[in-house]
Amino acid sequence: MIEITFPDGSKKTFNAGVTPEDIARDIAEGLRKKTVAAYLDEELYDLNRPIERSGSIRLITKDDEEAFEILNHSTAHLLAQAVKRLYPDARFGVGPAIDEGFYYDIATESTIKEEDLPRIEAEMRRIIKEQVPIEREVVKPEEARRRFADDPYKLEMIEAFDEEEPITIYKQGEFVDLCRGGHVGNTRHIKHFKLLSVAGAYWRGDSSREMLQRIYGTSWFTKEGLDQYLELRRERKERDHRKLGKELKIFMIDEKAGKGLPIWLPNGYTVRRVLEDYVYRLERKAGYLHLSTPVLGTQQLYEISGHFQHYRDDMFPVIEDEDENFVLRPMSCPHHALVFDSELRSYRELPLRYAEIVTQHRYEASGALTGLERVRAMTLTDAHIFARKDQIKEEVLKAYRLIQQAINDLGLEIEYVELALRDADKEKFHPDDELWDEAEQVMHELLDEAGIEYESKRGEAAFYGPKIDIQVRTALGHVITMSTVQLDFLLPERFELTYVDKGGERRRPVLIHRGLVSTWERLMSILLEQYKGAFPVWLAPIQARLIPVNADVHGETVQALHERFIDRGLRSEVDLREEKLGYKIRDAQTQKIPYQLVIGDKEQENDQITYRRYGSKEEVTLTTDAFLEMLEQEIRDKH
RNA sequence: GCCGGAAUAGCUCAGCUGGUAGAGCAACUGACUUGUAAUCAGUAGGUCACGGGUUCGAAUCCUGUUUCCGGCACCA
Secondary structure, eight states: OEEEEOTTSOEEEEOTTBOHHHHHHHHOHHHHHHEEEEEETTEEEETTOOBOSOEEEEEEETTSHHHHHHHHHHHHHHHHHHHHHHOTTOEEOOOOEETTEEEEEEEOSSOOOGGGHHHHHHHHHHHHHTTOBEEEEEEOHHHHHHHTTTOHHHHHHHHHSOTTSOEEEEEETTEEEEOOOOOOSBGGGOOEEEEEEEEEEEGGGOTTSOEEEEEEEEEESSHHHHHHHHHHHHHHHHTOHHHHHHHTTOEEOOTTTOTTOOEEOHHHHHHHHHHHHHHHHHHHHTTOEEOOOOSEEEHHHHHHHSHHHHHGGGSOOOEEOSSOEEEEOSOSHHHHHHHHHTSOEEGGGOSEEEEEEEEEEOOOOGGGOBTTTBOSEEEEEEEEEEEOGGGHHHHHHHHHHHHHHHHHHTTOOOOEEEEEEOOSOTTTSOSOHHHHHHHHHHHHHHHHHTTOOOEEEETOSBTTBOEEEEEEEOTTSOEEEEEEEEEESHHHHHTTOOEEOTTSOEEOOEEEEEEEEEEHHHHHHHHHHHTTTOOOTTTOSSOEEEEESSHHHHHHHHHHHHHHHHHTTOOEEEOOOSSOHHHHHHHHHHTTOSEEEEEOHHHHHHTEEEEEETTOOOOEEEEHHHHHHHHHHHHHTTO
16 A cells, blocks of 8 residues: 655555556546646656555646646657658657647658648547557666667667666557656547647757758647637737738848848838937946947957857958958957957946947858848947956846846846856867856856846856846747846956056956847847737837828818927828828728827817827827827837 | 748739639729728739740749748857
C-alpha cells in the first residue's frame, strides 16, 4: 500500500501500481474525464503510469496550462507516428510542445509539402481511432542505443544525455520515441488538432548542420478552443503591419531602392516626427544631452571598439579610400566614446548621458528581413551613459524606469524582462573573467533590489557585457526585444577613457548602452499592430478630417476651421471633394482617422462642429472651442 | 544565408486539364449638389516579376534569377 497526499493535505491509501487516472476516478468520474496527467511530488506522471511509492499528488486537468503542453506534446508524437507510416524512411529530430502548439523535426528523402498535410492529418485521425495506448518505459543507455540503432538523431541525443539519468522511451503501437514525457496515455484523448505549416529547421539549431523538415501544428481539448485559435491566427494576419502599413500609406519598400531599406511615406513620417519629439523631450527631462554624429566612420574606429572584428560580416562592405577605409556605422557607441574623451572629465560631471537620434546600417541576412520589423537601415534614439562604478545601479535603474514610462506612454506592455549573461563560449565574449563577474553581479543585484522580475539567459549577452532586454509581444505573436540596458566595462578600456576622481586619480568610467524603444522602424511595426492602424490621437498622422455638408455653402468655414486647427498645432485635413457625405465619412473611417468633423448650416451659424469618433456611430455636437479643448486634453493624456 | 511556398491592372483577387487576360475598388471624364460607412454612367489601365527553354501556340509546362511570404540560423 502507498499513501497519497492531496493538495488540501488530506491523505488516502491506495494499492501500489495505482495510476493518476484511477486516483482521479476515485474522487469523481467528472474529474477523471478532465484529468490529463499528474505531478507526484515534482515528478510528472502520465495518466496511465503506475504509482509505486507514496507522495503528494497534484492532478493536472484540462484547465491547467501544463495540460495544453502535454496534449500538444502527445500530438507531436502522433504526428511522428503518422509520418513514419506514410514515409517509412523518416527519421526524427526533436518534437516538443511550444507556446501555441507543437512541432516535429523530420528527416526524409521525400519533400513534405503543405499540400501533404491533410493526408498526414487523415493518418493521425486513423491512429486516434485505433485507440493506441501510449506506454512509458525506463531503459539503460545501452538499451536505448540498441533500440534506436538506425536513427542517428536519437543516438546523438542519447550521447548528449547524462549517463546517470535513466532514459525514458514511449511506445505507441509500432512507434517508439525517446522522450521525457508526460503524455495523455492513449491516442484517443487527442481530438481537435490541425497541422499548420512546414518549414526548414537546422538539426540542433546549428546552421552548420543539416536541415530537417519541421511540421508545425496545434492541438486543443475542445473544438471551440481550436476554432478560436485558428480565428486568432486569421485576425493576426489582419493586423500585420505590412498590410496596414500599405493600406494607411505609412511606408513602402521598393526593391529598386533596396530590400530592407524602407521609405517613410508622409503619414508614417508624421508619426515618426511625433515620436522623435516625444522621446527628445523625455530624454531632456531625464538629463540626457543630445548630439549628432556622422553616418560614416573609419574602419579603425570600429576596430578600436572591437565591433569590426565581431560583426564584420553583418556590416555593409567597407568603402575603400586611398589611405583610409570607411564603414557605414552599425552603431554609435564609438562616436560617443570619442565625445567623452574630447575633454578632461571630472568625477563631478558624471554621469554623462549622451543621446542621439541616429541612422544605422546593418547588413542583415536576407532571410531575416521582414517589413519594418527587421531592416538594413534604421533610425533610433540611441544613448550612452558614462558613469562611475558607484553610479551603475542608479543609472541602470533610471534607464529602466525611463523605458518603462515610454512603453507605457505608447500603450504597450512589457512581456517579460531578460538578463542576458555570457556562457563559456570564448569566441563570443571578451575574455576578462573579472570584469564579467563584476558586471553580472551588479546587474543581478540591482534587479533584485528593485524587485524587477526577470529571466536569466546564459549565452545571450553582448560580447562586451551583460544586458537587460525588455521584451514585448507583437500582435503576430512574436516576442521581440524592444528596449535594452547594457553594462559595458570593455569599451572604456579599449578607448582608454578616464575621468579624474576626488583624489586626483585617473579612473575608468563604465559605459551603459541604452536602447529606449527599439528603432522607429520596429516601433512603427509594433504600434501599427498594437492599434490595428487606428493610432491614438497624439500619434495619428491626421487627427481630424473636416467635412462640409455642402462644399459650396460650408467650404469656406471648413477651410477657416482647418487653419485654426493647424495654428494650434493640430493635424487636420479638409475634404472638399464632390462626393456624398456618406462616402466621405466612410473614406475617413477606412483611413482610421480618429475624428471626423461635419460642418453644416447649424454648425456654421453657431461656431460648432459635429464629431464622430473612429469606430463609433455616435454623433456629438460641440462648440469648436469645447471640441479643441477636448482634443488637446486627449493629446496630453496620450489617448 | 538555408528549407519550403508564392508572384496576374495602383489595391484585393478570378483565370479547369496549354488556345493568346477578367471582376470589384482606386484613377480619369461627365452627370448628380448632397446631414454621417460606397450616387450613376462612361473611359483608360497588363512585356501575366524577369531571362531562357518545350510547343503550331505558354499567365498556365520545364529551367535559371529576383523579390516577397512561412520557418530556421543570425540580431552589437
